[in-house]
Amino acid sequence: MMGRIACANVLSDLYAMGITECDNMLMLLSVSQKMNEKDREKVMPLMIRGFRDAAEEGGTSVTGGQTVINPWIIVGGVASVVCQPNEFIMPDGAVPGDVLVLTKPLGTQVAVNAHQWLDQPERWNKIKLVVTKEEVKEAYQEAMFSMATLNRTAAGLMHKFQAHAATDVTGFGLLGHANNLAMQQRSDVAFVIHNLPIIAKMTAISKAYGNAFRLLQGLSAETSGGLLVCLPREQAAKFCAEMKSHSSGAQGASGGAWIIGIVEKGDRRARIIEKPRIIEVPPRGSLAARQDNSASGPELSTNLS
């Protein structure tokens, strides 16, 4: 899963520019000197396979790279493509009136940490009043599948629905990347975020843990999050509907999409309103998801403006 997530994250930089094809991938791997031989022989081939599988899902393949020894495991890579101007969308065309769409729920860092805390009583005690172990396990699974999901479907739909700009949401969190994107715009625009789609219960955990993740401030890292896409107002709901039709449950699905904000005239910054609406996204394997499969639909946009 770590290999898959790394590959999804590497490819995501292409997808954020609306590029759906990758010519070539390199894999960069550091093998931990602290692993014993048995673990190393077991773990590293699985990690490499995950990376390769995700590359194959992206219609590309790993042709080279480099492996080094290091105290920590590291996996990453490089995705390259040579393409025509009409194959990519420069991330600088947002205009006032556009709508902001996010294609994966937030909260993956919280989910991964909470899952580790299942075995750490001192930390678990801080959150056990707001979440069950089962809910943490479901959220962890959701986070894994979400991070391993390629943003390729979204990249393709960016062309179909005339996206004006996009970025992928990774280590700097939603607001960090939204700010970076806002800074690059040709027009005087500001991004205003009203809704935060978050894996169910992660908001409660984040609050119970003293807001250390700054999840509701949009600053929790997402590692391999979705695309944040600026779309013409009349296209946003259709984009979300089509993303949802691709996300019907299976692993490798596109993960849905949520309208989260609007583009206004402004000074090339992004902000989250004071009391954003939290959209609790049920993990796809959960009972809630099975009962309510409309949760990731575009109708959530009604709360905007």
Place this chain on the structure above:
Amino acid sequence: MMGRIACANVLSDLYAMGITECDNMLMLLSVSQKMNEKDREKVMPLMIRGFRDAAEEGGTSVTGGQTVINPWIIVGGVASVVCQPNEFIMPDGAVPGDVLVLTKPLGTQVAVNAHQWLDQPERWNKIKLVVTKEEVKEAYQEAMFSMATLNRTAAGLMHKFQAHAATDVTGFGLLGHANNLAMQQRSDVAFVIHNLPIIAKMTAISKAYGNAFRLLQGLSAETSGGLLVCLPREQAAKFCAEMKSHSSGAQGASGGAWIIGIVEKGDRRARIIEKPRIIEVPPRGSLAARQDNSASGPELSTNLS
């Protein structure tokens, strides 16, 4: 210097295919979590500058990359180019009768280690009978400059003198890379290495230290070594002469070139003859180098069959 060497090594993979231009470079950096802030603020910008300076010397520039935190410092990168078929030389065209040329002396790993041992009496005592501290310092400087030297001049001359195949000599040592190259040949050939150009005194150190480096077996790592080039017999001396004319002393020079062996009919392997001739290459800053600036000339080929 570490940044420069890393960049030279990254570019070297292109140069080994006779490619002299690089379209784009990425820099990959891991900053050590164990450095204090003061050292980090001092060291990392210098390392980045070294990498960028070498990229600039290669006529290219660093446009992106990634930085992570890690116990160890790591610096590396990716060099990409899109080019026409006539701009690269596939490394598979060696034929019997070709001559093997090496464009940097061997022994950089020995030099770097010996330099560290200046402060480790127990290790220094093992080699102090065969080398002076001054000689170790000169060899270390030579190794630094040599590893930081781009193989770009050699890449250009590969076209001028119709090279049939080449590889760069790095972590697997001369014989390791010679074997890899031999395996890729279209013709049934074997590479036979007769001469080993080695930074002066490194052979003596290697022997005094119990042959731990396997330098004379061609297995000592070179990190950022020269190109091993298969040239038509009638071109090899001219290639070396022209390499030498580019290497007139200054930092950033091409580093000379030595005829080290021949291509015979064989089973796609490389070997070093039982008693190879050792060519002691004086460090460029040394008295020996100032007295004898012919040391890296092609006349050394006279020893060959």
